[in-house]
Amino acid sequence: MRKAFSNIISKVAKDDKVIFITGDLGFSAFENIQESMKNRFINTGVAEQNMIGVAAGLAHKGYKVFCYSIAPFITYRCLEQIRIDVCFHKLPVFVVGNGGGYGYGIMGATHHSIEDIACMSSMPGMTCYIPSFVEDVETSVLEILESGTPAYLRLGLGKKSPIQQTKPECINTVSSSPEAKITVLALGPIINNIIAAMETEGYKEKVNLFSAVKLPFDNLNAPFLQSIRNTKKLLVVEEHIARGGIAEHIALSLMNKNIHLDKFKSLHALGYPSGLYGDQNYHQAQSGLDTGNIQKTIKEWLTN
Amino acid sequence: MIDQSIYSLQGDLRLKLIEMYHSANAGHIACSLSCIDLMIGALIHHKKEEDSFILSKGHAAASLYVCLNHTGEISNEELKTFYKNGTKLPAHPAANKFTGIPFALGSLGHGFPIAAGIAKANQLKKNTAYSYVLMSDGETNEGTTWEAAHFAVMHKLDNLIVLIDKNGLQGFGHTKDILGDTASEEKWQTLGFEVLSINGHDLEQIINGIDKLKKSKNSKPKVIIGNTVKGKGVSFMENEMKWHYLPLDPGLYQQAVNDIRKQYRA
Secondary structure (H helix, E strand, O other): OHHHHHHHHHHHOOOOOEEEEEOOOOOOOOHHHHHHHHHHEEEOOOOHHHHHHHHHHHHHOOOEEEEEEEHHHHHOOOHHHHHHHHHOOOOOEEEEEEOOEOOOHHHOHHHOEOOHHHHHHOOOOOEEEOOOEHHHHHHHHHHHHHHOOOEEEEOOOOEOOOOOOOOOOOEEEEEOOOOOOEEEEEEHHHHHHHHHHHHHHOOHHHEEEEEEOEEOOOOOOHHHHHHHHHHOEEEEEEOOOOOOOHHHHHHHHHHHOOOOOOEEEEEOOOOOOOOOOOOHHHHHHHOOOOHHHHHHHHHHHHHO | OOOHHHHHHHHHHHHHHHHHHHHHOOOOHHHHHHHHHHHHHHHHHHOOOOOEEEEOOHHHHHHHHHHHHHOOOOOHHHHOOOOOOOOOOOOOOOOOOOOOOOOOOOOOOOHHHHHHHHHHHHHHOOOOOOEEEEEEOHHHHOHHHHHHHHHHHHOOOOOEEEEEEEOOEEOOEEHHHHOOOOOOHHHHHHHOOEEEEEEOOOHHHHHHHHHHHHHOOOOOOEEEEEEOOOOOOOOOOOOOHHHHOOOOOHHHHHHHHHHHHHHHOO
């Protein structure tokens, strides 16, 4: 997704009100925009709190500012600057975190961000964008710029989308079938594990698949609500801890709407259950977010 | 030339400040008395409409409120709501209420990076506005001070003027006994700032000092180290840490009024 992000930034950066700040990252990804943006490309060094404060000052004077780093560093390290300097003043500062979830794999726990959605979605007036597919990156960036309000963009290792992309909804429809028995909602590129699970077992007709692209869930779209009402079974899959993740968000939304389910299950990041480390697939499997475990859950629900 | 009438503000605004704190039964009095002269010099005398002024030591909000009352942005009526339920004037400046308060401040170490960002924006736009930020010496404990300082030097922000209210006392002790002198002249000089160390209660030194730094287009960001006395103007508060926190009882309030009247002929 980083390449797609770099491509869309190089397009929107033609607007001389756009500033791109990096916290000393972007080797072999952002050289092009560095060259084309000239003095509007700023490397503020390894100093994330200052980066957000400076961005707020620039935004106050009329600039639209993207701030980029590895997801954990640009969320937890400078959360207070995001809360006060940016969100309290509804400034157009856009926080971009690369490697959401276990994205940085063997780099280790310091580089993972499995609590970022909880933090960022709780910031006042903040909209979170979590592209599932590569194509979602461009539509998200364009909407973020148009909105001009605080935003968090969580990038991961994305694949091409199986569907035609439109504007990012809170919940996008990825696949649906009139015979579906189960509704599955996924956060981010983990959706590819679900797609794989559906294809391997031929479950396509039994599952309606949705991606949660935008938080908060202030507008649950009609096809998703219809699917929930029809199937009464909701499986939520996210590379994020349960607390503050989309399963909690969606549960609250559905209860507020008085929508009842027969079955509800959350598959989510469990942290480091074995205390051992590996690549992104390893950590997904440790948390039961792998294709095999997703298949197993779907199978259980279809047979019971 | 300095307009002589500005000197009367040193007493008048102090009286207004302690009256506000007294009716609110609130603390942070000494913190405001410590920086009020720097604010008269920077915010009231020097600041032009296109400039920005950030009070990073947000706990001295009352000093900001009386200055903006003087400039006409906060009415006398509004000022009376200080600390009361339903006010726009809480103990630390709130967001989105007054043009003269562009940012909510109160958590220390936030104002300097923001002011650096504003200065950077002015530099990019090639406009001549100045960005002022007032910090406390205790506040320079915060790591963001050193992040922002390096940023300001690297980007040659000579349109940025940092004012440090150096009263030598912080939340729970003397700065020299806590982390040492994080507001020392040598440190800021070594970083690459143009440094001016002055008496932070002498309006002539403050106004002329800022004037000198504004004219100095040498690609160096500026810092004024204002050597101050916490609680300045009220004898029993001066250099007493407890007056960071305590409110005034009626007897002490009268004594404070008398002290200020005597010292400033207000």
